[in-house]
Amino acid sequence: MPENDIDPHAAPSLSAVEAEHSNDAGLSTDAAEHTPARLAPLVDRARGYVDAASSANTRRAYASDWKHFTAWCRRQGLSPLPPNVQTVGLYITALASGSGAAGQKGAAVSTIERRLSSLSWNYTQRSLHLDRKDRHIATVLAGIRNSHAAPPRQKEALLPEELIAMLETLDRGTLRGLRDRAMLLIGFAGGLRRSEIVALDVGRDQTDDGRGWIEILDQGIVVTLRGKTGWREVEIGRGSSERTCPVVAVETWMKLAKIAHGPLFR
Structure with a gap:
């Protein structure tokens, strides 16, 4: 893949192309401007659904990578638009190679793959492939x-006796200790990710960035979570x-911290 296969002068200038495709919302500015006024509420609702398709953190990461x-x-x-497979190939090569300075390491493979996914998403939002x-x-x-x-590293599972040892280090006389105790126990019992635990609300639709909520029953707790593939309980x-x-x-954490609405853990 020699560099001389790419003619940087054949593509539009960066500023011109970015201005043409500057809308990342999935609905182009031109399309919105030519939509009948009576459909304006639907346009706003569609944009809301576009935002709901991915988390705010994911969109920030995609914007940073772009x-x-x-x-x-x-x-x-070179120009990033329209998509040029040779340009992207050179870009990931540059990422893997680092800056070329002595001792300078390239980006991790996981970082390169994430940036590549970000590019695909950004191009899709511009109706490009x-x-x-x-x-x-x-x-x-x-x-x-x-x-x-690097070869994958299998993490050892946390054993019940190790969890109990962790719990014993927490002060039951402080709200922070009670909070951390509840987070560890609900996370261990439900096999929850850290990102899922901290994004829980007390009830449904109580915060804009909540990713789930809990329902306390006589038999236990039902945790409803929104993941990449949809909802699960x-x-x-x-x-x-x-x-x-x-x-x-x-229950103890919520009672003593007087939490009845909004984020469960704070």
Whole structure:
């Protein structure tokens, strides 16, 4: 994939192209302007659904990655738009190679793959398509994986006795200790991710950035979560001992912290 295969002068200037495709909302500015006034509420609702398709953190990460890519293109005299598989292939090569300075390491394979996903998403929002299966991208990425990828590390599972030892380090006389105790127990019992635990609300639709909520029943807690593939429910039963019961821990935290609405853990 020689660099001289790319003619930077054949693509529009960066500023001109970015101005033309500056709308990331999935609905172009031109389309919105030509939509009949009576459909304006539907346009606003559609934009809301577009925002709901991904979390705010994900959109911020995609925007940051796009900014990084366009800055690299500007330095190389290339244009990020329209999508050019050779340009993207050179970009991920540059990421893997680092700056070329002595001791400078390239980006991790996971970082490169994330940036590549971000580029695909950004192009899709501009009604453009990046062919990631093209040899200029797929073959280069395969070579990067073979050359730089570290073998996966299997984490050891946390055992119940280790969890109990962790709980014993927490002060039951402070709200922080009660909160952390509830977070550890509900996370362990439900197999929840850290991001899922901290995004829980007390009830449904109580915060804009909430990713789920809880419902306390006689038998236990039902945790409703929104993930990448949709909604799911996790049932957490009451424990045989109040000392390690996740439901009692959550109830105690909510009662003493006087939490009845909004984020569950704060």
